[in-house]
Structure formats: C-alpha cells, structure tokens
Amino acid sequence: MYLLIMVLDDSTKLNEILEGWRKAGVPGITILESTGINRVLPRHSPQPMFAGFSHVFGSGRVGHNTLFAIVDSMKIAEAAAAATEEILGDLRQPHTGIMSALPIEKTWGIPEPYFDEQ
Numbered sequence: 001m002y003l004l005i006m007v008l009d010d011s012t013k014l015n016e017i018l019e020g021w022r023k024a025g026v027p028g029i030t031i032l033e034s035t036g037i038n039r040v041l042p043r044h045s046p047q048p049m050f051a052g053f054s055h056v057f058g059s060g061r062v063g064h065n066t067l068f069a070i071v072d073s074m075k076i077a078e079a080a081a082a083a084t085e086e087i088l089g090d091l092r093q094p095h096t097g098i099m100s101a102l103p104i105e106k107t108w109g110i111p112e113p114y115f116d117e118q
Contacts, residue, residue, distance in 0.1 A: 002074060004071050009096055011033075011063065011065050017088075021067075021083060024080040025076040028069060029067055031068075033065060
C-alpha cells in the first residue's frame with residue numbers, strides 16, 4: 001500500500017483531479033484546504049489579502065488543496081499521477097502541484113476488503 005499525497009496549486013482544477021484519480025482506481029480521497037509560506041508571506045511587499053489565514057480562503061481562492069489517498073499499488077499511484085498531468089501538464093512546471101507516493105507498512109481503520117470492492 002502507498003499513501004498518495006498531492007498539493008494542488010490551482011484549486012479550480014480540484015474536481016477534474018478528483019475525477020481523474022477515481023478513474024485511475026483511487027478508492028477514496030481526503031481533501032484539505034491548505035496554503036504554503038509563499039502564499040502567506042509575500043515575497044516582495046505586504047499585501048492586504050495575506051493579513052490572515054481565514055482571509056486566504058475567503059478571497060479569490062489563493063490557497064491550495066492537499067489531497068490524501070491510500071492506494072493498493074504503485075501502479076494505481078502512477079495512474080493517478082498520469083491523470084493529474086493530463087489535466088495540469090508537467091508537474092515539474094511551476095504553479096501546478098507536488099505529488100508523492102509513500103510506502104505504508106500498516107493501516108488501522110480501513111475496512112477489509114477495501115481495495116477489492118472498487
């Protein structure tokens with residue numbers, strides 16, 4: 001099993017990414033609103049929209065979405081990455097996102113057979 005994590009830069013693409021992951025075989029996805037330091041602390045000059053975390057998500061969708069999913073195989077993780085790049089383009093390009101797959105040794109709370117039902 002693998003933990004698939006993605007920080008999506010453009011939250012307007014969230015629904016497309018979710019659909020792509022589902023088609024790739026990802027059985028469940030947790031989504032968090034998030035932001036990075038470069039969105040909170042402006043690089044050159046202070047801007048009023050960065051005054052507080054609550055304002056980040058309330059004005060203009062300047063935050064990110066962080067997606068978490070547990071997948072059964074690296075094949076599914078790679079299919080999700082391919083689906084993501086079909087939507088966003090090459091993830092090595094700026095302002096697309098960051099994606100990782102981490103091996104999982106053990107899980108608790110996932111019903112059996114979680115992956116076979118999909």
